[in-house]
Amino acid sequence: MSEQSITLQPGAAPVEKIKSNNSALLRILRYTFFKIASLFVTVIVAIYLTILIANMGGYVDEIQRAQIREELQQHSFNDPAFKALAPEARTVRMEEMIRIREKRLGLDQPFAIRSFRFLSNALTLNLGWAQNMTSDSGSKQVRNIMLERLPPTLFLFASSNIILFFASIAIALSLSRRYASPLDKVIVALAPTGSAPAWFYGVFLIVIFAAVLRILPYGGMVDAPPPETPFEYFLSLMKHLALPLFAITLNTIFLNAYNWRTFFLIYSSEDYVEMAKAKGLSSRMLEQRYILRPTLPTIISTFALTLITLWTGAPILEGVFNWPGLGRTLLQAVGQYETSVIVGSTVIFAYMLAFTVFLLDFIYALVDPRVKVGGGSSHA
Amino acid sequence: MKTLRELSKYPSALAGLIIILDLVAVSIYAVVTIPYSEAIRLWRGGEDVWYRSPRNAPPTWTNFFRREKLPATFSLSLESESVTRSEKETADGKEIIITFPFDFSYDTFPQELALYLDPVYEEKQPYISVTMTTPDGRDLRIADFAVSPSQTYLFSQDTRLTRRLGGLVPHEGVFLNPEFESKTPIKGDYVITIKALTFEKDADLRAEFVMFGQVAGWAGTDHLRRDLSIALLWGTPVALMFGLLAAFGTSVATMVIAAVGVWYSGWVDGLIQRITEVNLLIPFIPMLIMIGTFYSRSIWVILSATILLSVFGGSIITYRAVFLQIKESPYIEAARAYGAGNARIILSYLIPRIIPLLIPQLVILIPANVFLEASLAVIGLGDPILPTWGKVITDAIGNGALYQGHYYWILEPAFLLMLTGLAFAMLGFVLDRIFNPRLRGI
Numbered sequence: 001m002s003e004q005s006i007t008l009q010p011g012a013a014p015v016e017k018i019k020s021n022n023s024a025l026l027r028i029l030r031y032t033f034f035k036i037a038s039l040f041v042t043v044i045v046a047i048y049l050t051i052l053i054a055n056m057g058g059y060v061d062e063i064q065r066a067q068i069r070e071e072l073q074q075h076s077f078n079d080p081a082f083k084a085l086a087p088e089a090r091t092v093r094m095e096e097m098i099r100i101r102e103k104r105l106g107l108d109q110p111f112a113i114r115s116f117r118f119l120s121n122a123l124t125l126n127l128g129w130a131q132n133m134t135s136d137s138g139s140k141q142v143r144n145i146m147l148e149r150l151p152p153t154l155f156l157f158a159s160s161n162i163i164l165f166f167a168s169i170a171i172a173l174s175l176s177r178r179y180a181s182p183l184d185k186v187i188v189a190l191a192p193t194g195s196a197p198a199w200f201y202g203v204f205l206i207v208i209f210a211a212v213l214r215i216l217p218y219g220g221m222v223d224a225p226p227p228e229t230p231f232e233y234f235l236s237l238m239k240h241l242a243l244p245l246f247a248i249t250l251n252t253i254f255l256n257a258y259n260w261r262t263f264f265l266i267y268s269s270e271d272y273v274e275m276a277k278a279k280g281l282s283s284r285m286l287e288q289r290y291i292l293r294p295t296l297p298t299i300i301s302t303f304a305l306t307l308i309t310l311w312t313g314a315p316i317l318e319g320v321f322n323w324p325g326l327g328r329t330l331l332q333a334v335g336q337y338e339t340s341v342i343v344g345s346t347v348i349f350a351y352m353l354a355f356t357v358f359l360l361d362f363i364y365a366l367v368d369p370r371v372k373v374g375g376g377s378s379h380a
Numbered sequence: 381m382k383t384l385r386e387l388s389k390y391p392s393a394l395a396g397l398i399i400i401l402d403l404v405a406v407s408i409y410a411v412v413t414i415p416y417s418e419a420i421r422l423w424r425g426g427e428d429v430w431y432r433s434p435r436n437a438p439p440t441w442t443n444f445f446r447r448e449k450l451p452a453t454f455s456l457s458l459e460s461e462s463v464t465r466s467e468k469e470t471a472d473g474k475e476i477i478i479t480f481p482f483d484f485s486y487d488t489f490p491q492e493l494a495l496y497l498d499p500v501y502e503e504k505q506p507y508i509s510v511t512m513t514t515p516d517g518r519d520l521r522i523a524d525f526a527v528s529p530s531q532t533y534l535f536s537q538d539t540r541l542t543r544r545l546g547g548l549v550p551h552e553g554v555f556l557n558p559e560f561e562s563k564t565p566i567k568g569d570y571v572i573t574i575k576a577l578t579f580e581k582d583a584d585l586r587a588e589f590v591m592f593g594q595v596a597g598w599a600g601t602d603h604l605r606r607d608l609s610i611a612l613l614w615g616t617p618v619a620l621m622f623g624l625l626a627a628f629g630t631s632v633a634t635m636v637i638a639a640v641g642v643w644y645s646g647w648v649d650g651l652i653q654r655i656t657e658v659n660l661l662i663p664f665i666p667m668l669i670m671i672g673t674f675y676s677r678s679i680w681v682i683l684s685a686t687i688l689l690s691v692f693g694g695s696i697i698t699y700r701a702v703f704l705q706i707k708e709s710p711y712i713e714a715a716r717a718y719g720a721g722n723a724r725i726i727l728s729y730l731i732p733r734i735i736p737l738l739i740p741q742l743v744i745l746i747p748a749n750v751f752l753e754a755s756l757a758v759i760g761l762g763d764p765i766l767p768t769w770g771k772v773i774t775d776a777i778g779n780g781a782l783y784q785g786h787y788y789w790i791l792e793p794a795f796l797l798m799l800t801g802l803a804f805a806m807l808g809f810v811l812d813r814i815f816n817p818r819l820r821g822i
Contacts, residue, residue, distance in 0.1 A: 192805030
């Protein structure tokens with residue numbers, strides 16, 4: 001929001017000689033490899049921090065201890081030899097079994113060692129079973145509960161961000177052509193609307209389109225029961241997608257258009273653009289090759305920050321629109337105090353952020369020929 | 381001073397500034413007139429505090445936009461000016477007469493009429509008869525009964541009164557004349573008279589009459605009969621405080637860290653950059669949700685967590701770039717030559733240079749944090765005690781305000797949030813232009 005003018009690549013590397021196509025490919029591959037490696041390390045650190053925070057109240061261990069107890073109780077109920085014991089002997093035996101199991105799982109080890117084992121579990125989303133929540137397919141495994149909710153989230157955010165990106169570019173370009181026109185002034189005046197989160201506009205849109213006009217649904221992803229033919233299903237999906245998508249777009253489009261139009265204006269006052277204009281190039285070609293191309297890296301790095309803000313706001317947006325995604329699952333988990341799902345969702349959100357950053361860095365490397373070879377591992 | 385003169389050239393900045401000053405004035409008013417403990421009592425007091433308001437009533441000013449005026453809510457007690465009370469000794473007790481005159485000039489009926497009666501006696505209950513005088517001069521018999529302590533008499537629950545009114549619902553029937561076909565209430569002055577006969581010398585009766593209208597107060601009420609004005613008023617200082625503290629804490633800490641990193645360079649700088657990279661991947665809202673669920677939902681805990689999580693945010697990269705340039709300036713060289721210490725150079729030479737960049741950043745960060753507080757409240761992680769705008773929105777969404785058409789409930793706090801957000805954002809954008817001349821021409 002406020003960090004519009006920030007580059008993800010602080011030390012833009014010195015200009016390199018452009019070699020043959022072959023070495024360019026190699027360069028990108030090496031860049032990608034180092035990028036993934038460094039991002040992975042970063043993700044591990046971020047998730048480790050998440051675990052430290054979650055565990056400070058001893059919650060992660062509580063999850064495991066509760067699970068052991070439950071499992072052993074279940075097991076012993078089916079054990080005739082155990083049932084035959086006297087009640088006191090049964091308790092003693094139970095405690096003994098729990099102690100042995102905890103020792104086997106390393107719960108008696110110091111926290112520093114335990115936390116690393118939990119880190120590997122969290123990285124692989126191996127978080128055991130939920131206590132109250134179930135996935136729609138009936139599984140109680142935390143991983144299933146979360147992975148089942150991932151596609152709707154990805155669908156909503158991928159579609160809205162793609163639309164947001166291209167719509168912003170189109171508006172920004174046309175504004176830079178019409179600098180200081182009434183439309184330009186309106187967009188500049190509307191830029192501060194980007195300071196409110198997407199869910200906030202969502203509430204207004206629901207009031208207008210769902211409650212008053214009654215033309216679009218309040219929330220959800222498809223009608224209940226889901227339509228049978230694929231075409232009807234698609235229509236229903238689009239109808240439900242309209243409002244959240246509109247909310248996300250409305251949220252940042254003016255701010256993006258304002259910022260990017262400024263970049264376009266800065267770049268279009270460069271000497272080489274004047275030169276090209278003097279050569280008599282068409283304005284379309286001028287825009288595509290001489291203005292859009294050099295501005296793209298800057299645009300992509302500001303878009304990265306917009307995306308990150310949007311990602312973090314995902315749970316609330318999904319909650320307001322009742323969108324059956326990961327964010328809503330996180331909110332449900334908060335409501336039901338389902339600790340393992342809360343930790344798991346945080347981990348997935350960290351993964352998705354990392355993936356987003358990687359994707360944008362990769363596109364950045366594609367559009368910016370100056371990216372330093374292999375330097376990616378040590379620098380940004 | 382120069383900045384102020386520059387600001388006055390931009391109408392949007394002036395508008396933003398005026399709104400901010402108004403909000404500050406409202407905050408001061410709220411905190412002074414409704415002290416913290418009183419606000420909490422009014423917001424969490426329970427039915428004892430809220431019983432005088434109707435449920436889900438829109439604000440009174442909405443009548444201004446309606447052709448059919450909805451009845452407003454009011455209550456009359458013995459302390460009210462218009463209420464009269466007289467007593468007369470009788471053979472074995474007293475006769476107390478209390479009158480509640482009121483003016484009714486609305487086009488629809490109220491939700492409910494109620495009498496709250498509290499007699500003082502030793503053994504024998506006082507006996508009361510309630511009558512109502514209508515503007516067309518009729519005397520309606522409402523009810524006769526013996527009152528017990530803290531008794532509530534609801535007009536709508538009285539089946540005998542319903543029968544006497546010919547099957548009409550009492551709180552509507554008392555406003556109609558049976559001889560006319562009209563279905564609209566008769567406008568004019570009504571008087572409710574309670575005539576109480578006590579059978580003991582020092583017996584007494586306290587009474588309160590409440591008309592639960594269709595509209596109430598300047599802000600309306602929620603599903604628990606709470607007056608929303610408390611939350612709207614008290615939400616202002618809370619929102620401003622959260623926004624200002626979070627934005628200030630974050631920007632200043634970020635700036636100092638960036639300066640330290642650039643000045644010492646080497647591993648310190650490297651470490652700060654690595655932390656920034658990691659922090660970028662920590663999902664902000666899920667993390668706050670985790671902290672709110674596992675530790676505490678107090679506004680102070682969430683505020684500290686917000687600052688901690690955003691200190692190593694994206695803006696550290698911008699500050700770093702600027703500091704790297706400043707570090708090479710000759711005057712820094714000169715400072716080093718005369719033997720200035722590290723702390724001195726960072727605090728007195730590096731940081732002051734970046735303040736023009738910091739101020740607009742800070743102002744733009746405020747609305748983001750005001751909305752953050754509301755966002756957290758919307759997902760149920762608001763402060764458990766304080767009344768805030770976000771919590772009104774949460775209550776509204778959670779209790780189906782959108783489905784049932786109680787739009788005022790959600791739009792009032794949303795409007796205030798938007799006003800606050802826009803005011804700071806407009807000011808911040810203009811400050812950004814003034815302090816960063818690169819953007820000025822554009």
